[in-house]
Structures are given as C-alpha cells and as structure tokens.
Amino acid sequence: MPFDASLPGRLIRAPEHLLSREQLAAAPEARRGFLLKAFAAAGTGLAAGVARAQAAPEGDPNILQLPQHSLALGQPVALEGYGHPSKYEANLQRRQSPGLTQTRQASVSFAPLQGLFGIVTPSGLHFERHHQGWWDIDPSKHRLMINGSDEQMLKRPMVFTMDELMRLPSVSRFHFIECGANTGMEWGNVAVPTVQYTHGMLSCSEFTGVRLIDVLEMCGFDKKRAKFVLAEGADGSSMTRTVPMELIASGDVLLAYGQNGEMLRPENGYPLRLVVPGVQGVSWVKYLRRIEVGDMPYATKDEDVHYVDLMPDGQHRQYTSIQEVKSVVTTPSGGQMLLDQGFYSISGLAWSGRGRIKRVDVSVDGGQNWREAQLQTPVMDRCLTRFSLPWVWNGKPALVMSRATDETGQIQPTNAKLRTVRGKRSIYHNNSIQTWLVQESGEVKNVQLAQ
Amino acid sequence: MSSSPSKFLLALAPAFALVCGVSFAQSDKFPGIGRTATPAEVKAWDIDVRPDFKGLPPGRGTVAQGETLWEAKCAGCHGSFGESNEVFSPLTGGTTSEDIKTGHVARLLDPAFPGRTTLMKVSHVSTLWDYIHRAMPWTAPKSLSADEVYAVTAYLLSLADVLPPDGELSDKNIAQVQERLPNRNGKTWEHDLWPGHEFSKLSKPDVQGSNCMKNCAVEPKVASLLPDYAMNASGNLAQQQRLVGPQRGLDTAPKAKAAQAAAPAPKPATELLKQYACYACHQIDTKVVGPAFKDVAARYAGRDDRRDYFTHKIKSGSSGVWGSVPMPAQTVPDADLAAITSWLSEGAKP
Numbered sequence: 001m002p003f004d005a006s007l008p009g010r011l012i013r014a015p016e017h018l019l020s021r022e023q024l025a026a027a028p029e030a031r032r033g034f035l036l037k038a039f040a041a042a043g044t045g046l047a048a049g050v051a052r053a054q055a056a057p058e059g060d061p062n063i064l065q066l067p068q069h070s071l072a073l074g075q076p077v078a079l080e081g082y083g084h085p086s087k088y089e090a091n092l093q094r095r096q097s098p099g100l101t102q103t104r105q106a107s108v109s110f111a112p113l114q115g116l117f118g119i120v121t122p123s124g125l126h127f128e129r130h131h132q133g134w135w136d137i138d139p140s141k142h143r144l145m146i147n148g149s150d151e152q153m154l155k156r157p158m159v160f161t162m163d164e165l166m167r168l169p170s171v172s173r174f175h176f177i178e179c180g181a182n183t184g185m186e187w188g189n190v191a192v193p194t195v196q197y198t199h200g201m202l203s204c205s206e207f208t209g210v211r212l213i214d215v216l217e218m219c220g221f222d223k224k225r226a227k228f229v230l231a232e233g234a235d236g237s238s239m240t241r242t243v244p245m246e247l248i249a250s251g252d253v254l255l256a257y258g259q260n261g262e263m264l265r266p267e268n269g270y271p272l273r274l275v276v277p278g279v280q281g282v283s284w285v286k287y288l289r290r291i292e293v294g295d296m297p298y299a300t301k302d303e304d305v306h307y308v309d310l311m312p313d314g315q316h317r318q319y320t321s322i323q324e325v326k327s328v329v330t331t332p333s334g335g336q337m338l339l340d341q342g343f344y345s346i347s348g349l350a351w352s353g354r355g356r357i358k359r360v361d362v363s364v365d366g367g368q369n370w371r372e373a374q375l376q377t378p379v380m381d382r383c384l385t386r387f388s389l390p391w392v393w394n395g396k397p398a399l400v401m402s403r404a405t406d407e408t409g410q411i412q413p414t415n416a417k418l419r420t421v422r423g424k425r426s427i428y429h430n431n432s433i434q435t436w437l438v439q440e441s442g443e444v445k446n447v448q449l450a451q
Numbered sequence: 452m453s454s455s456p457s458k459f460l461l462a463l464a465p466a467f468a469l470v471c472g473v474s475f476a477q478s479d480k481f482p483g484i485g486r487t488a489t490p491a492e493v494k495a496w497d498i499d500v501r502p503d504f505k506g507l508p509p510g511r512g513t514v515a516q517g518e519t520l521w522e523a524k525c526a527g528c529h530g531s532f533g534e535s536n537e538v539f540s541p542l543t544g545g546t547t548s549e550d551i552k553t554g555h556v557a558r559l560l561d562p563a564f565p566g567r568t569t570l571m572k573v574s575h576v577s578t579l580w581d582y583i584h585r586a587m588p589w590t591a592p593k594s595l596s597a598d599e600v601y602a603v604t605a606y607l608l609s610l611a612d613v614l615p616p617d618g619e620l621s622d623k624n625i626a627q628v629q630e631r632l633p634n635r636n637g638k639t640w641e642h643d644l645w646p647g648h649e650f651s652k653l654s655k656p657d658v659q660g661s662n663c664m665k666n667c668a669v670e671p672k673v674a675s676l677l678p679d680y681a682m683n684a685s686g687n688l689a690q691q692q693r694l695v696g697p698q699r700g701l702d703t704a705p706k707a708k709a710a711q712a713a714a715p716a717p718k719p720a721t722e723l724l725k726q727y728a729c730y731a732c733h734q735i736d737t738k739v740v741g742p743a744f745k746d747v748a749a750r751y752a753g754r755d756d757r758r759d760y761f762t763h764k765i766k767s768g769s770s771g772v773w774g775s776v777p778m779p780a781q782t783v784p785d786a787d788l789a790a791i792t793s794w795l796s797e798g799a800k801p
Contacts, residue, residue: 157488189675236592244647301582320644335688366671411660
C-alpha cells in the first residue's frame, strides 16, 4: 500500500465495505480535512480510518487555524470536586457480555483492557463480579469478627471496627485480581470478539490494608490445628471461601480498605475486602465481615457447586484457586482496525499467581517463530506486567500471540495443549495463549488455532 | 461485660498452653485495638455449616412442607421443580438412581448433555443447607428459619429422588441423606492449584507450554473464529474502543437498510417480563417478593397518569410503597418499557 510519509498528513482509505453511502459522499470533504469534526463526535459508528485528515497543500489546518482552546479562556479549578475522564474517552467503559447472565445483580462487567496503559486499572473501570448485588456500606457500622470453628481454636474471638483496623500498621501492595472464569467463554471455541470480553475479568490495583496474620495473632490461634480460614462477606450472599493458613502465615493475605490511593470502591467491597494474591477473585471476599479459623475446608457453594473445574473423566477439581501463568496482547486485539501499515508497538499484559513474570515471547506468524518481548518495569510478584515488542506491519495477514513464563518456570500453554489435559468443559482456569488474526484490511479478529 | 471474660482468658491462657502443650500464637503488640466478641455476637454471625455438619442447628422439615414454601418463595426464579433456566441455571435434572448408588453423576461424562445442574455438581448436603440459609431467597436472604431451610432443602433433594415424596430432612438424618447425594464422590483434590500443602498435590503443574523459539508449530490453521454475523453480538465495537491511538474499533453495527426492512414484531408484555427477569420478584396473580402485577394494576387503575407513574417507578426504582423490600432501578429500553406499562395500565392480564 503506497504512502508518502513526506506529506504533512495522510489519508488512509478505509475498506469500501465499511463505508456507508453517506460516508462515501462525504469523502471528498474528508480530504479537505473537515471530517475531523464528525470524528470528534465519535461513538457514532464512523468507520475506522475514514477520519484521517489530509492536509491542504499549505499544511494541516489543525496547525494553521488556531483552535478555540488556544484563543479563549479555559475552565476554572474545582469545577468538579472529583474529576472525570475526558469526554473523548467515553467509549472505554466496563461492559456486560450480552446473554451471559439474566440478572444484573448476579453478573459480571468486564474491564476495557483494550484501552488501558501500564499495569494499574483505574478504579472506576475495575471489573465487577457480584453474587447478589452490591452495596455502599456505612463504614462506621461495619465490623470485622474473628472467631474459631470451635472454642479451643482461638484464645478469644474478637471484633474490630474500621477505625481500629485503620489504626494498625498498613502495607500497600500491587496485585492483579482475576476471576477464575476469565476466558471461560473461550474453552470450547471462539465466543466473543474483543479482549474486553475474552480477558476483561482482570484488574490490577495498589491495595492498602492490614496483614491478616497480624490480626489473627491478636486473637491467639492454635497454630497446630489452624489449617484453614473461612472468609465471609456482609452482603446478602454472605460470600464464603476457604483460604489456607499457610498463605496467611506468609503475611501475603491482606484485610484491605485502600485501592489506588483512595478507599475501595463500593463495587469492589467498600469498606473492607480480603486480598489473596495470586488466587482467583472469588476468594477476595468483599464487604468482609468475618474470618473463622478452622481445621478443615468448608465446601461452600462457591467451592462445591461453582468454581469447580470439570475434567474429561467426569470428576470436578475442587479448591482450584491459583491463577496460572497467562498473558494477552491488548494492542492490537480483536475488534480493532489498524489505521495503516508501518510501525506498531505490540503491547500486552502478563501475570502469574505463582510469582513474578520472567519473560514474554511474541509471535506474529501463528506460533512458528517467537521473539522475546521487553518487560516494562516494575515487574512485581503476582502483579500485572506490561510487555511490548516493536513490529512493522507489512499489510499481510498476521497471527499475533503472546506466551508468558513465570519465575517458577511454568510456560503458558496453547489451548490445544490445555484441552488435551483438561478437556473443553472446565469453564475455569483457562490460561491458554490468545491468538489475534490481523487481516489485510487491518481488521483484527479473535481466532483459535488447531495446534 | 465483654472485657472481663477476656481478662480471665488471657490470665488462664499461658497455664492452659503449658498443661495441654498447645502452641498458641498471640500478640499483644497492638493494645487498645479490638475487643472480645460476645457469645451473642458470635452466635449472630457464625452461621456457616461445614461438611462435617459442625454449625448445623437442630431442626427438621418435610418434603411436603418444603413444596409449599418452594412454590411461594423459590419457584418464581427456579421453577416449580427447580428446572427453570429463565433467571438462573437449573437446579435439578441430569441425575439418576444409579448415580445415587455410585456417588458419581454419569452424565458429567457426556459432552452432549446440555448444561450442568446444581444437583449434578454438589457433593455435600451441608453446602445446600448453608447456602440456602445464608443467601436465599434471592431478594430476602437470611429470612428463612432453620426448619424452613430443612424443608426447602428436603423438597429440592426429593426432586432428584434423594428423599422420597413423604420424606423429611433433619439434623438427625442429614448424614444418612448425604450418603445418597448423586455426586458425593465427584470431586478431586488432585491438582496443583491450591496455594497450600493441605491437600495431596500433583508434584508439578499438569499443563506446561513450550519454549520453542524458531520453526516451532506446523503451519498454523485457524480452527475457530467468530462468524461475521456474531461480530455485533456484544454491541457496536466501534463504540468500545478509544478514538485516538494506533487503531479504532470496527464498525459492526447492522447496516441501516437491513434494520429498516426487518423491524421485529413487538413482543407481548408477558414475554418482556420474562426477558427482563421481572418474574424474579413479581408474579401476575400472587405476591412473591414484590406485589402481584394484578394488585399494582388495581391500585392505580383510577389514576389517569398511571402509565407515566409506572414508567417512573420502573426506571427509578421504588421503596416503601408495597413493603420494606426496595425495587432497584431497572434498565429497560423505552419501547419495551412502554409495552410493559401499557399492559399494566390495562389491568395486567396474563
């Protein structure tokens, strides 16, 4: 595809089938550079790539004709006490996958990974999973209780207010949280178009809170018998999940009230949630009201009916918790349209519930050849890691994939390999390699390969 | 009142530990933080029931009592026989009397069998009892008494022939009933996905990728992709991508011509009530969680502006008019909302 990079602006022709009659009629105008206005009013379904303005011979009108914001007085401070993203960013929303659930109180919204930079998820775009609706709970009335499964398990059961918990020494740590069912719709075959829906039950935040072990030690627990704890929420579902004492004793499990510098959002458990690094999101119990120290696992509803992984032999794996090594390319990704041939920085996210990401390889030929991607720092334990790889797209079809390796040496498998062991009906813990097909038109599609 | 038993326990604890050889971890690093929970407080919140039935309160309920309760409080979402797929996945179906003998649900081996019901998966009666007690009914969790939970659980189990139609579930027989649960042997802890060493583990992950860098795979073949007609199933992708940067979203909106040609016939209101899960809380003739549609229609029959009133109430949510359970704001497209409010205004005829 010929282009002249010496021109001050270039028009990239969109594939004809994407253009409506009206847009085709508007094309000459576009070449004079006026379509930018329509483009700014975006979200109106304007075909990708149409809006590139070609400069008039003397130069780009965006340079030659000074815009209003250069010529007049802007907005004052504190117009909004809590700021919002630019109006041009309104397309990036967390969204439901239509038809996935029939009520919005027991449902999921997916984070728009296709538009995020770095590793931190803005709190307002954090994915949501509610089991019986969310609440905005008065923190002055919220309590955390610690008790034992029998009277000998603790020296004393205790109750804490939020004021008290927030007086204790705190730690702040960056961790990813991923739903065990993330990418679950893709176990059998391609089901959804974009990375928002394939991988968007994934977010990453800086969490602030108290180490659970510090609070348990205040209660005096029986170190020999205490093998498990039950975490329980205060909402209608009173979500319960079993967590091993071994992980808590390591100091990794937090009673968190902070997220990205402010308090947790109500949708994410305000005022208190459990943070269980590396473990699927369902264990990060929101609206946390109670911790019971016990000597056996609890087989709760979300451990015996849901969040169990069906294997080809008809048995369900129970207490599957760790999110294994995984990665996905977010730029380019499904449902997108590349604007032009030439240079791109392939970019994506990698993570592992077992530790740090050690390396990420990227292939643009469907896995025949791989190149090692660059990892953006910081690379943290059980945290998202951003990777990138320079790429010059020649306009030919490309199959873009990424493959992560974590510090334990585990390497992300192909979906063919994963299915060979775990079948197609597990729903949970699909950590297979994602493939995006970049077509000659620039359209990017979600595909799965035979091998 | 709460501090004196705590002092007593603290004083006693070292001696207790010495005598019994128990190793307690306790820190007094943070004086003034937290207090001892009272027995009444622990009792109020410690509601979990373990697989060994620790925590199960005494009580009983028959299948027949459960059936009555089910029809009133559960059938709206789950169907009269736990079979409904309209609001939640089905609870019942897919189990056999052979499964009750083996403790393995055979249909879990059949990829062609549609869906997996709760009774095909669950391995512990305690799980059902605990969850129904803590979280059901859907809009009024924790409102069932212990005997009611026994009864409802008994009815649910009878739908899979775990209990006979004249059966009863109680704290006395629940361990025997457990031994008839169809999928009681259907779980395995043989995996490497538990972040502790309490369970028998595989020594390493069961799936490992390849680290090949050059000339690795055979010629890649696309085995599955989203058909063009499904590209818009998640909405117009052009409106879900940033408007600046290396790429844009694909315009997947149906072409205007097609949209004009095939304007679908309007659905009847009763279908829309299903579609938007209104039946989760309301039925036409009887009060469930919220008022019966008939009663709503009757109360406002004399109001000329009743359609606007219904529209407002459905869109904004409502509380305090029909009882203490609030109705959350509902998101229903205007055209469908108009069909529903017209139907309500005209008397809510089934």
